[in-house]
Amino acid sequence: MTQVEPLDAAGVAAALQSAAAQNLTVVVRGGGTKSAEPSGEVVLSTSRLTMGIDHVAGDLVATVPAGATLETVNDALGRERQWLPLDPPRPGRATIGGIIATNDSGPRRHRFGTPRDLIIGIEIALVNGRTARAGGRVVKNVAGYDLSKLLCGSLGSLAVVTSATFKLSPVPPYSQTLVATVSDIRRLGELARAVTDVPVAPTAIELQSPPHRLLVRFETTEQAVRRQTDLVRAICVERGATCAIVSGQPEADAWRAHEGRLFSSEGTILKLAVLSTDVADVLERLRTLTAERRVECEVIGRAALGIVLVRLSGDIGAQGALVSELRLEATGRGGSAVLLSAPLSLLRDVGRWGAPSDAMPLMRAVKHQFDPRNTLNPGVGAWES
Amino acid sequence: MNHAFLLELAHVVGPDGLFTDASDLLTYESDALVHLRATPDAVVLPQTSAQVQQIVKLCRREGVPFVARGHGTGLSGGALPVKDGIVIGLSRMNRVLDIDIPNLRAVVEPGVTNLEITKHVAPFGCYYAPDPSSQVVCSIGGNIAENSGGAHCLKYGFTVHHVLGVEAVLPDGELVHLGGPVLDAPGLDLLGVLVGSEGTLAIVTKATVRLLRRPEKVSTLLAGFRSIDAAGEAVSAIIANGIVPAAVEMMDRLTIEAAEAAVHPNFPKTDAVLIVELDGPESEVDELFAVVESLCRQCGAITMEVAADPAQRERIWKGRKAAFAAMGRVSPNYYVQDGVVPRTKLPDVLRRIRELEARSGLRIGNVFHAGDGNLHPLICYDEAVPGQAEYAERVAGEILTYCIEAGGAITGEHGVGMDKRAYMAQMFGQDDLDTMQLVRCAFDPSGSCNPGKVFPTPRLCGEVPGPYRPHPVERAGLAERF
Numbered sequence: 038m039t040q041v042e043p044l045d046a047a048g049v050a051a052a053l054q055s056a057a058a059q060n061l062t063v064v065v066r067g068g069g070t071k072s073a074e075p076s077g078e079v080v081l082s083t084s085r086l087t088m089g090i091d092h093v094a095g096d097l098v099a100t101v102p103a104g105a106t107l108e109t110v111n112d113a114l115g116r117e118r119q120w121l122p123l124d125p126p127r128p129g130r131a132t133i134g135g136i137i138a139t140n141d142s143g144p145r146r147h148r149f150g151t152p153r154d155l156i157i158g159i160e161i162a163l164v165n166g167r168t169a170r171a172g173g174r175v176v177k178n179v180a181g182y183d184l185s186k187l188l189c190g191s192l193g194s195l196a197v198v199t200s201a202t203f204k205l206s207p208v209p210p211y212s213q214t215l216v217a218t219v220s221d222i223r224r225l226g227e228l229a230r231a232v233t234d235v236p237v238a239p240t241a242i243e244l245q246s247p248p249h250r251l252l253v254r255f256e257t258t259e260q261a262v263r264r265q266t267d268l269v270r271a272i273c274v275e276r277g278a279t280c281a282i283v284s285g286q287p288e289a290d291a292w293r294a295h296e297g298r299l300f301s302s303e304g305t306i307l308k309l310a311v312l313s314t315d316v317a318d319v320l321e322r323l324r325t326l327t328a329e330r331r332v333e334c335e336v337i338g339r340a341a342l343g344i345v346l347v348r349l350s351g352d353i354g355a356q357g358a359l360v361s362e363l364r365l366e367a368t369g370r371g372g373s374a375v376l377l378s379a380p381l382s383l384l385r386d387v388g389r390w391g392a393p394s395d396a397m398p399l400m401r402a403v404k405h406q407f408d409p410r411n412t413l414n415p416g417v418g419a420w421e422s
Numbered sequence: 423m424n425h426a427f428l429l430e431l432a433h434v435v436g437p438d439g440l441f442t443d444a445s446d447l448l449t450y451e452s453d454a455l456v457h458l459r460a461t462p463d464a465v466v467l468p469q470t471s472a473q474v475q476q477i478v479k480l481c482r483r484e485g486v487p488f489v490a491r492g493h494g495t496g497l498s499g500g501a502l503p504v505k506d507g508i509v510i511g512l513s514r515m516n517r518v519l520d521i522d523i524p525n526l527r528a529v530v531e532p533g534v535t536n537l538e539i540t541k542h543v544a545p546f547g548c549y550y551a552p553d554p555s556s557q558v559v560c561s562i563g564g565n566i567a568e569n570s571g572g573a574h575c576l577k578y579g580f581t582v583h584h585v586l587g588v589e590a591v592l593p594d595g596e597l598v599h600l601g602g603p604v605l606d607a608p609g610l611d612l613l614g615v616l617v618g619s620e621g622t623l624a625i626v627t628k629a630t631v632r633l634l635r636r637p638e639k640v641s642t643l644l645a646g647f648r649s650i651d652a653a654g655e656a657v658s659a660i661i662a663n664g665i666v667p668a669a670v671e672m673m674d675r676l677t678i679e680a681a682e683a684a685v686h687p688n689f690p691k692t693d694a695v696l697i698v699e700l701d702g703p704e705s706e707v708d709e710l711f712a713v714v715e716s717l718c719r720q721c722g723a724i725t726m727e728v729a730a731d732p733a734q735r736e737r738i739w740k741g742r743k744a745a746f747a748a749m750g751r752v753s754p755n756y757y758v759q760d761g762v763v764p765r766t767k768l769p770d771v772l773r774r775i776r777e778l779e780a781r782s783g784l785r786i787g788n789v790f791h792a793g794d795g796n797l798h799p800l801i802c803y804d805e806a807v808p809g810q811a812e813y814a815e816r817v818a819g820e821i822l823t824y825c826i827e828a829g830g831a832i833t834g835e836h837g838v839g840m841d842k843r844a845y846m847a848q849m850f851g852q853d854d855l856d857t858m859q860l861v862r863c864a865f866d867p868s869g870s871c872n873p874g875k876v877f878p879t880p881r882l883c884g885e886v887p888g889p890y891r892p893h894p895v896e897r898a899g900l901a902e903r904f
Binding site for chain 2: 096
């Protein structure tokens, strides 16, 4: 296996063209925080694409290199009290390129969306040896096809992102999180629904289990944070929850622990996507099935968005059966159940993605146009299942 | 056009869904960019997705190009018919199919108007966020094609952020579903590139849109300034203070006068007005609105009016939204330009526009989304004066070069369509345009779906990989290989 570490977009394009000409497969690697499988004959690392964060604070935009970590970028933007409002796991290692390739996000997706919602311009390198730009450096722009959104979540299978431009947000002056604990998982789902209906503007409504907790974060002016927290606390108390409010370091610790529940070590992580009204039922079903199958599980999730992340541990066969059942449950509700990470044997048994949609032939056509020899990250896409 | 083909179309849509008489076709000769006109051979008005599929399959069989059309309010000639082609009008597909308030979703057909969605969900305290000025008449299908924005996209984003899924007919007649009411459908985000593709990739036959709950509080300020520069400083100060308003709009003296003459919004007679709107939870809005008022005062606001009730707010917005049409009160004709500059470059670019106004002898009104640098210069002319219409178009074109030079974009919301194809090569390099056309080749290899729009030169979707074989059209020297 050869590893290449190009210095710029032209270098990436040249490496890709050369690999394609020799019919070698290329796996693109950023911070290595997501499972990259299967491996390619050439590993293209973005680790040296780190120069030149171009931040225009007055325009609330920044162009950032693909190899920079999110933490580095946000440290730089923070000097002007702005930030790229994404909070995927492991920001100290996760790179901008990897975050775009996986369209990754975290609890604040509730308020700020995913990279796809924040990206306004992109530069990519293609296997035909060319580099290309789409979008630009202004938030409002409808000139040409928006390739930046197409690249978000494309798992490095179409082209290699070399830099991207994002719209930013001001760093809020104050932050506070309400932690509401209830006695069982069904109540948790119901509480999440109730909180979603309160006329407040949290940046995250996150569930975790066990123990069965709802974390509601507010980030704005201190007075507005306090008033909104009080409103939500009243609803939670009314519904029998035990409430605590954290700010400052304890708040940061609470969120780090929340992320760590799923992402602190290797293992199986399943992402369930359903309508938010189905979350309570899905959680209940999860509880029943894991008990039946004797599989251990931990859950976190974006309650109001219908995104539930489940960490499974235990016998692989039992996990496989559970994933299949949950997939039926999710697809029956118009959603999906995707394995974000899993042991290879489990992936072989049940697949990463579940049933293909009617758009798969079109996705294959797009892949073929961008990468006709299937050079880039072969085998990773849902359209290949 | 082949009579048998027309009969087949009539069979699909019924005799009252097919138009071929010259007088009936007149309506479809242009969209709202009326100086570009072309007559289609026929217009079909399907009522179901299945009919759209059958029409597209017939077109494919016969090699007939087609152009999808919503309500014809586009401002870039995106729905301009093509020679020897047909127009597929979606106006009869205008049903709201489903409303799911608990999940904040609605499913609509493409001919439903933008504002109709909000009307349907308003009783539940909800609304559909994108609000282009034409929202009373423009269709959601057209909004998807153009990725429409509106005054409130500074905070809430564009159509692409509010359309969660579509059912679409591909140029080969196949039906696909991209995205849906549930987030994170596995696979490529083809929806993200379909939205804003100006009808060149597929015909959307259903859309699932995201609804928002009405904010608890909305506060609107109308501030008059002695100069555009002073108003611009106020905008910069608001952003620098970490406040992202729901909308920040600016108008100059000429457009203020025009709006006043047309809809009497009672705007101050100043050189510039700023409309700043904040929305959200009451506690947050009240606190930040006080900051906004103080910043405007510090930057030299000479009048300040805070909307005391929804009626007053509506009056302020009426003045802003009527600005384009109102120009008819002060000039026999006008050309609406749509360009974007980085917000920090606004003063420079506005200065250049004022110099251009003096040099060209044509009056130029300025109304713009100041928060995101989206300019809408209105170039006044009189078509009765020979050559002045063409002159105005050239003047409008020069403003686009200012936008490009400032690092901006040639269109913020009206689209490239037919109107701005030539400017694409100024904003993008050939490799950029070729790469975008890879998407086109995947969706529409035969190039029959709204051909000739967006891109300055048509490209052939060659067979890749494999040995090079010149395409017959290429051999004839009519196109170059991609």
